[in-house]
Amino acid sequence: MTHSLQTPSSLPNSAPTASSLTCGELLVQWLEYYGVETVFGIPGVHTVELYRGLPNTDIRHVTPRHEQGAGFMADGYYRASGKVGVCFIITGPGMTNIMTAMAQALADSIPMLVISSVNKVQHTGSGEGHLHELHDQQGMVSKVALMSKTIWQPESLPKVIAEAFALFNGARQGPVHIQLPIDVITADASHVAKPPKLNKLDASLNSQSTNNILTQLQANKPLPHPAQLDLIIEQLKSAENPVLLYGGGCVDVNHDAQKLAELIDAPTFLTINAKGLLPPAHPLSLGSNQSLDVGRAVISEADLVLAIGTELGETDYDVFFNGGFQINGTLIRIDCDAQQLQRPFRADIALLSDAQMAISGLCTRLENQPLNHQALARVAKVKQALIEEMTPDFAGQNALLQLIRDEVKDVIFVGDSTQPVYSGNLGFEALATRRWFNSSTGFGTLGYGLPAAIGAMIGSKAPVVSLIGDGGIQFTIAELICAAELELPLIVLLWNNQGYGEIRRYMEEGGLPLIGVNIKTPNFEPLAAGFGAGYRRITAKQQLLDALQKDIKGTQPIIYEVDEADKFLLEMGKTFAYFS
C-alpha cells in the first residue's frame, strides 16, 4: 500500500459513491445549461471534484499555466466572442493569483464567472492553518467582483448560479465569484433541482436567440422611457453643433449606431472599446482622438454632447494625463448603469437604458426628419489637423497595424500596454467591433496581451494577433506553451525596445535617473523554441506579408519580433493614411 504524503487532513476522505450525484457534478450540468462551452482552470486537491462530471458535458477544459492567465483568457474569450468565460480556481493562492485579472475585468465591465473552492464549512474563519486557508477569501474577492457568494449547501446551487447569470444579462457586467466549501463540492446533490430539459442557452449573451429563458434574462436590461427619448430629440433639434461619443457599452449595437450619427449629423468619437462601430473613413468619425487637443476642442466647443455607453474615463479621454478634457455644452448620457450616468461628469439629462434600445428608439424618431448640423466640414477640418500632427513613429506603427488588418481577414488585435498599442488606440481603425482591445484601458495590467489573445482565439476561432512588449510578455510568457499545446496559430507581435519603454520615457521627460527600466530581455528565439512556438525576426514589409499568410494557417503560436528602432517601420509610415 502506498501513502501519499501530500494528502491534507482537511480533504474529504472518501470519494462519492457511483450512484450519487455530487454538488460538483450538478454544478457542471448547470453550467452547460447556461451555455458554458469552455472552462479555464488549474486543478488542485481542493477542486478535483469539480472535474468528476466534466466528461459528461460538452464543456471543454483549457489549462493555463497560472491563474492570472486563466482570468485573462476568460476575459479575451468574452471580448472576442460575447460568450462568458468560466474559471475553476483553487482556494487561497489560486484566488490571490486571479484577482488581478478580475480587477481588469471589473474595470472594463467584462463578465467572467470564477468558481473556486474554499475550506470546509466547519473550518470557515478558523485561522487554524489549513491548506490554502485565507482569513476571509470572500471578503478579499468581493472587492474585485460584482458579487461573491458561497454555496453553503447543495440546495442553493441552482439559485446562486441563476443569480450569477442574471447579473451577466443585467445592466453593467463584470466578474462574479462563487465559492464552494470542499465538503459541499462532494456532498450529495441528487435531491437538488436539475437543469430543465430545454435547449441549452446560447452562450452568447448578445445572440438573438429566441430561447424562452434567454429572453427572460435579456428582459433584465433597462429599456428607455419613450418620454425621455422625445426629450432628447427636442434637445438635439435645438442644438447647433452637437457631438456624439460612443463607448464600449455600444459594442453590440447594430448598424443603428452609424445611422444615428448620420441622422443627428454629428462628429462622432469612439472609445478604444467601441472601435469598429463606424467603418474606417466614415466622414463623421473622428476615431478615438478625444485626448488630442484638436479632438478635445470639438467636444469642448459643442453645445450638446450625447454620450452613450461610455464611462467618460481617463484612459479614453485623457490618455496623456494632462487634464483639460472639458464638456461645456448640455451633457446627455445614456447608460445601463445608474451610477455611471453621473460620474465623472454629471449628466444634464440621464437616460438609464440599454444602448441598443435607446439608439434604435432615437433612430426611429429621426428617420423622417434627419437633422443638419453641417458636421461634415467640421470633421474634415479636424481630420486634416490630425494628419498634420502625425509623427513618423506614430505613422510607422499604425502602418504596421493597418497592413496586418488588411492582410489577415477578420483579424482580432489583442493588446497589452506597449507602444504600438498606444499608437493604435489613437490611430487604428477597426473594421468591426470586438476586433481591437487591450489592457491599457481601465486597470492597465501588463501581461494581459498574451493570455487574453489565447482566450480570444479559443472563443472566436478568428485569426488573432497579440501586441505585446518585451517587458509585458515576461509577466505571463508561460502561457505560450498553453497556445502551443492547443496548436493555436497565434501571432505574437513582440515589440522590442529593450526595456520598459513607456516608463523610461516618463523618467527621461521628468529628468529622473533611469532606474529599473533598462531591463535585460531574453533571447526570444530559443525561448520560443523551448515553449513549442515558432519565431521570426521581422525586418521588412514583404517578409511580414509572406510570413502572415503562411503562419495563420499553421498549427503553432509564433513570435514575430520587431525592433522598435527598425528602419522598415519608418519606411512603411510614409504610406500610412490616417482614417482609412
Ligand SMILES: Cc1ncc(C[n+]2csc(CCOP(=O)(O)OP(=O)(O)O)c2C)c(N)n1
Ligand atoms: C502589472 C503592471 N506592472 C507595472 C506596470 C507599469 N508599466 C506600464 S507600461 C510599462 C512598460 C512596459 O514595457 P513593455 O511591455 O516592454 O512595453 P514598452 O513600453 O517598452 O513598449 C510598465 C512597467 C503596469 N502597467 N502593470
Ligand SMILES: [Mg+2]
Ligand atoms: Mg519594451
